Amino acid sequence: MATDVGCFHEASFIDQDGVVRTSKMPVVQELMRQGLTHLPDRFKRAVQPSSPPLTGTLAESDHVPFINVSKLRVGSEPMDRVQELAKLVHSVKEWGVFLVTEHGIPSHVLDGVKNTVKGFFGLSFEEKKGSVGSYANVDNMGYGRSFVKSENQPLDWVDRLAMQVSPKGSDQGLNVWPQRPANFRQEVEKYAEEARKVLDELLQALAEALLLERDAFYKYFDPAESEVKVRINFYPRCPRPDLALGLAPHSDASVLTFIMQFESGGGLQVYKNNKWVTVPWPKETLLVNIGDLLEIMSGGKLQSTWHRAATQSHAERYSLVLFYNPPSSVDIEPAWREDEDEDKRVYKKVNVGEYVKNFYKIAPTPGKDALEFAKVC
Numbered sequence: 070m071a072t073d074v075g076c077f078h079e080a081s082f083i084d085q086d087g088v089v090r091t092s093k094m095p096v097v098q099e100l101m102r103q104g105l106t107h108l109p110d111r112f113k114r115a116v117q118p119s120s121p122p123l124t125g126t127l128a129e130s131d132h133v134p135f136i137n138v139s140k141l142r143v144g145s146e147p148m149d150r151v152q153e154l155a156k157l158v159h160s161v162k163e164w165g166v167f168l169v170t171e172h173g174i175p176s177h178v179l180d181g182v183k184n185t186v187k188g189f190f191g192l193s194f195e196e197k198k199g200s201v202g203s204y205a206n207v208d209n210m211g212y213g214r215s216f217v218k219s220e221n222q223p224l225d226w227v228d229r230l231a232m233q234v235s236p237k238g239s240d241q242g243l244n245v246w247p248q249r250p251a252n253f254r255q256e257v258e259k260y261a262e263e264a265r266k267v268l269d270e271l272l273q274a275l276a277e278a279l280l281l282e283r284d285a286f287y288k289y290f291d292p293a294e295s296e297v298k299v300r301i302n303f304y305p306r307c308p309r310p311d312l313a314l315g316l317a318p319h320s321d322a323s324v325l326t327f328i329m330q331f332e333s334g335g336g337l338q339v340y341k342n343n344k345w346v347t348v349p350w351p352k353e354t355l356l357v358n359i360g361d362l363l364e365i366m367s368g369g370k371l372q373s374t375w376h377r378a379a380t381q382s383h384a385e386r387y388s389l390v391l392f393y394n395p396p397s398s399v400d401i402e403p404a405w406r407e408d409e410d411e412d413k414r415v416y417k418k419v420n421v422g423e424y425v426k427n428f429y430k431i432a433p434t435p436g437k438d439a440l441e442f443a444k445v446c
């Protein structure tokens with residue numbers, strides 16, 4: 070007789086006594102499909118996401134700048150370029166994120182990837198599980214749940230699907246790409262290829278905007294070996310958005326994170342002036358977020374964004390998140406202008422793969438603890 074009815078994700082972790090444990094966690098989408106009306110205790114946070122003074126409201130004038138990518142390109146109208154570069158610096162310093170327009174990614178590519186993602190999440194749980202080869206014991210990759218390190222941590226209100234797009238063949242021996250919908254991998258790869266062109270442009274523009282050599286960040290990247298990971302977060306409607314979070318506060322390990330959201334907006338929040346503020350994020354714009362590796366590469370001139378995802382009771386939401394990194398074998402070093410004082414250096418040279426490994430080993434953390442790994446002693 071079946072003893073374990075219901076749908077669960079599984080995650081293995083090493084507990085405080087060094088023992089490997091496997092935790093079973095409800096599949097959020099299935100809870101809602103079954104008509105759940107209350108929030109299970111495992112999703113409740115000790116500090117309520119909505120409790121004052123944590124949630125701020127925005128002044129009318131306070132919006133995330135739109136960066137027109139076509140104006141950043143070398144060869145575009147010089148005055149426009151200067152203005153757009155200045156806006157870019159203002160935005161990353163003020164918000165840690167910016168929205169991009171005129172990015173050049175064809176709408177059929179955006180629609181293709183959205184439809185295939187919705188196709189995957191539209192499958193039954195058994196079909197999803199069957200569609201993804203590696204399911205159990207996959208930490209942070211495949212279909213399941215990220216950053217589970219104990220039985221009693223509050224769970225995020227999200228189901229996720231994570232895959233490595235590049236370098237080719239670097240699947241860590243895991244068969245995590247869904248077989249259904251049939252075109253899933255092709256559509257995600259097509260989108261990632263287009264997204265990379267935008268990110269390469271932005272990396273160069275960011276360095277130039279900070280008065281560094283234009284290739285100060287981009288020089289670490291490589292067309293074949295750079296790491297591109299895609300994580301799709303699906304946040305079903307939540308019965309108590311005041312008590313649960315879609316994603317707990319974190320910074321990303323990446324250099325740049327590129328996010329497309331669909332079905333609804335209003336989920337991403339950034340920590341700004343000691344408050345959580347919801348990023349006003351109009352449809353058809355894509356969002357860029359500064360990761361820890363860029364904080365290191367820029368010598369702290371840019372700071373990685375402390376962010377989280379809220380839930381909503383009236384609508385479900387998807388975010389398709391692309392993490393862009395140099396090859397894991399590369400060592401990165403903070404970029405400095407000649408007029409800067411060497412004694413003020415905060416970060417040292419670090420290996421990308423080692424940084425990311427340590428980040429995932431200690432996450433989730435209450436603050437940007439992983440950056441200690443790269444600090445000058």
Ligand SMILES: O=C(O)CCC(=O)C(=O)O
Nearest residue numbers: 300302328337378388390
């Ligand atoms: O859903 C979002 O907008 C944020 C996702 C995110 O922060 C992540 O996947 O790291």
Ligand SMILES: [Fe+2]
Nearest residue numbers: 319320321376
């Ligand atoms: Fe993130």
